[in-house]
Amino acid sequence: MFAQQAIVIKAKNQSLNKIITALRDQYDVKLSFNDDKLASYVIDIDKSFSSIEDALRFLVKGLPLNIEQVNDVFIITSHKANLTGKKYLLSGHVIDGRDYETLPFASIVVASYPLITDQKGNFSYSSTIDSVFNLHLSYLGYYKLDTLVGTNANLTIKLFQNSINIKEVVLSDEQSKKTLDTTYNAGSLKINHTIGQYLPGSSDNSVYNLLRLQPGILAAGEQSNDLIIWGSYRGQTKLSFDGFTVFGLKNFNDNIGAINPLITKDLSIQKGGYGVEQGDRVGGIVNITGVDGSIIKPTLKATVNNLTLNLSASTPLFKNTSLVIAGRQTYYNLYDSYSLAPPPNNNNNATKLIDLTVKPKYDFEDYNLKFSGRSDQGDDYYLSLFTGNDNFTSSYSTNQYNYNINGSNLEKNKQFGGAAFYSKNWANGGISNVTVATSGLNSFFSENVDLKKPQDVSFQKKSAELIRNDIKETSVKFTHKLPATKNSNLLLGFGFINNRTSLKQDSSKIQKLSNLYESNRIYSFIEDAYFISPKFKITPGIRADLDLELQKVYVQPRLASSYEFNPNFKISASWGLYNQFIAYNGVVDDEGNFHYQWTVSDGKNVPVYRSQHWVLGSSFQKNQFWINTDVYLKNTIGITRFVDGRAGRKSIAGDSRAIGIDFLIKKEYKGNMAWISYSLSSTQESFPKKVNKQTIQIYRRAPQDQRHELKFAGVLNLSPFYLSANYVYGSGFPSTNPLDNPNTNQLAYNRFDVAATYRFSRKRYHLETGVSILNLFNTQNIKSSNFERIPTEQNTLNIYSQAVPFTPTLFLKFSL
Known part of the structure; x- marks a missing residue:
């Protein structure tokens, strides 16, 4: 239930992931967590709190879990590293929602970490703690998109041009960058x-x-x-x-x-x-x-x-x-005669x-x-x-x-x-x-x-x-990019x-x-x-x-x-x-x-x-x-x-x-x-x-x-x-x-x-x-x-x- 000045949580023998999910949906809070991990904890609670942060910290109190807030996103992680070594992979590509054109070099923020898609709109992100990812996507001339997605190895994300009225798509931010973007790097x-x-x-x-x-x-x-x-x-x-x-x-x-x-x-x-x-x-x-x-x-x-x-x-x-x-x-003939004066x-x-x-x-x-x-x-x-x-x-x-x-x-x-190109995911x-x-x-x-x-x-x-005067250039180029993590994004090539x-x-x-x-x-x-x-x-x-x-x-x-x-x-x-x-x-x-x-x-x-x-x-x-x-x-x-x-x-x-x-x-x-x-x-x-x-x-x-x-x-x-x-x-x-x-x-x-x-x-x-x-x-x-x-x-x-x-x-x- 929801109160004017308090957040009330009532649950009996309910898994922590369901309680967290209910909080997210009811109070429109942005969360990042491992759904399988939180499902292993069962909670009994009947308590009110003055803020979402207080409620989350109480829920994980005594459990081997941490709460971290990055911008407006609350991230729940484990105290200990993932001993099983399991990785949660999110990969996909960004396309135009109308004609399916790929959108190169689009901006993506995954769990608060910024990425850029490649020339064919592809991206890849790997995590050992999250199986649900908060995505923020933007591309010049298109509406921004905020969404939550689970682990996916070939996700297709559609963005829509700001000049098109799309009723069937829910957009979290109707603003869009139209002219230019200078936020990538210096120069x-x-x-x-x-x-x-x-x-x-x-x-x-x-x-x-x-x-x-x-x-x-x-x-x-x-x-x-x-x-x-x-x-x-x-x-x-x-x-x-x-x-x-x-x-x-x-x-x-x-x-x-x-x-x-x-x-x-x-x-x-x-x-x-x-x-x-x-x-x-x-x-x-x-x-x-x-x-x-x-x-x-x-x-x-x-x-x-x-x-x-x-x-x-x-x-x-x-x-x-x-x-x-x-x-x-x-x-x-493109030009007529013209007179030049000093x-x-x-x-x-x-x-x-x-x-x-x-x-x-x-x-x-x-x-x-x-x-x-x-x-x-x-x-x-x-x-x-x-x-x-x-x-x-x-x-x-x-x-x-x-x-x-x-x-x-x-x-x-x-x-x-001429150029021939092939990209392998x-x-x-x-x-x-x-x-x-x-x-x-x-x-x-x-x-x-x-x-x-x-x-x-x-x-x-x-x-x-x-x-x-003639000039000619012939080239072969190979690049390989590892999936991005919260620590690094490695690129190599020859x-x-x-x-x-x-x-x-x-x-x-x-x-x-x-x-x-x-x-x-x-x-x-x-x-x-x-x-x-x-x-x-x-x-x-x-x-x-x-x-x-x-x-x-x-x-x-x-x-x-x-x-x-x-x-x-x-x-x-x-x-x-x-x-x-x-x-x-x-x-x-x-x-x-x-x-x-x-x-x-x-x-x-x-x-x-x-x-x-x-x-x-x-x-x-x-x-x-x-x-x-x-x-x-x-x-x-x-x-x-x-x-x-x-x-x-x-x-x-x-x-x-x-x-x-x-x-x-x-x-x-x-x-x-x-x-x-x-x-x-x-x-x-x-x-x-x-x-x-x-x-x-x-x-x-x-x-x-x-x-x-x-x-x-x-x-x-x-x-x-x-x-x-x-x-x-x-x-x-x-x-x-x-x-x-x-x-x-x-x-x-x-x-x-x-x-x-x-x-x-x-x-x-x-x-x-x-x-x-x-x-x-x-x-x-x-x-x-x-x-x-x-x-x-x-x-x-x-x-x-x-x-x-x-x-x-x-x-x-x-x-x-």
Whole structure:
């Protein structure tokens, strides 16, 4: 019976487990206990108590049992260890409750201990004291779920999207994280990519639209082909899709992303200080998981905009298997001719930007195919294939300083990739994964410039440059994770990686370079997430890479820790050493023009990158309000730069240091959301320089250095209408001209975008349509990767490609 101020328990010759269960059900108290163990104790009681804790402690008084409270959960354990050695195993996978898509990297709390599912949504937990487990599950864009489950070796847990009204499921918490989650570890972000479809931008580039608005990821300069994270150089951030590396297509002018949004399921970012499973990079890690497809019924999604046509279809094949096919194609010339004018507020007096008219032509296509399934024993498998091509040509002409300048550029890129994956769930709760992957990028670039003087018909200067650069990666990776316990969560793995690069460069029909490099490496790693308490976790780990060509072992220890002060506030820190064996090296000429080329590190002309990361983070969240801070320090040695001069090419090696702090404030309220982020950073580099016959190294600003970047994004939910806007400000990059003052910035970056979306849903189909306006105020910005200088007899002419101008985009999306 229940009293206003007292808890009354009446029982005669009743087992303790039944009494505890009755208390749990009647008073809605969270309990964790061994049901079989408590059933062996018979209790007679007729007593009232002032609190649940007093009642529980009285019930176990005199018995070989302990009561421990962790957060709001009471845990009943035995005084003595389990002498029989019996283990209670809980394993399973988390899926979407509607189409049965697996949910990778979902958050699970088992008996107050936090876990993360693997890329196929699998998890495993082992206990010697509990046979009933309290589970708390959450996944971005889905309703949270609290439940109690018993021992189970192949449990299926369904979560439901927050946009779907499910009456038959009882949800303990109707709130859900919609946009992003920063509570994993320092420097980590997990993003709900579906929010990107409501933000301004092309529907073909919603993934990058969302990435560029996150703190620490450079948005100014619009370098969508390379994510610059925490001061990293181009090529130092790894983008992977379904287990294979994506080296990147041109994606000129920000309109088409390298990954098709229609087949994107999960998006996670590790800006630095990540664990030992990730290798071969000294910058950030962006991991994208593709959809598996529905095993219930065929589905179709189609998007058309003023740029491309995008189709994605899936269908069940055999039992618990599905096939996904997707493709994108431009259906007319993407860009019209446009005129570029010098920015009126350019403060860099040493360089003058000129007017020119660019006539571009662009073609793009890519295709994805994925077959996936799950066996009756809970084993997962898939085969994911990808190919893409883009061709970009442009010509320009201008008259400046009594010169006629005519130029043309041609760039062709072909990206391909594939991965075969198999996951084995063992009877003891262990999970083994093996991935075989290959990917590559073939790039061709040509540039022609014709310089004439109308007053002097005898003067003519021509230059022609041809560059072919290919990179390929083949890898095998094996990982095994033991079932998590309240003390540890052990992960180990090993693998093999092969990289090949080739480079051919001709200048004015004279071959300047022809190189072929290869690297073979064997690696292994181990780490253990050790729980000192449910609130305090330490994760030591170590990774070792053996370069077979260099005959050298690269040891990379890493350490991470986190402490949860309360359910709302958490701090985390990480440290580690990192190596990278391929490089996207900068090639600079006498005028300061930059080009980039993939090369395998040979340990001599191109050293192996070595970097040290220090990261400290904090996160606060309450009532759908988030504040997140990351502080980082990165030192990297082995930065290679090629210098092309009149005497030929030479290579120089230097180092870099980056320090900064990211702030993020986010609020969600009744379907509306907004966030603001600010990054304060400094990235410097040092290369040897001869002064008075002495070689010195002085730190100066790196090309990607930008002191301030401010971002805002917001979505207003007026269902079925959605209004959104975002703004990015960047304080500007230093000039790369050797004659300019390195402390003077180029043009600051300002861009304001707006969008409106309308959604129409019926039982069998869904429609979405919308309009975006990029750069609403037509602010002139420089696209940093397309800046070029042309020397004349007396002057240097500076030509640049404008970043996104005032650009309206329309889209229509249809899905079954």
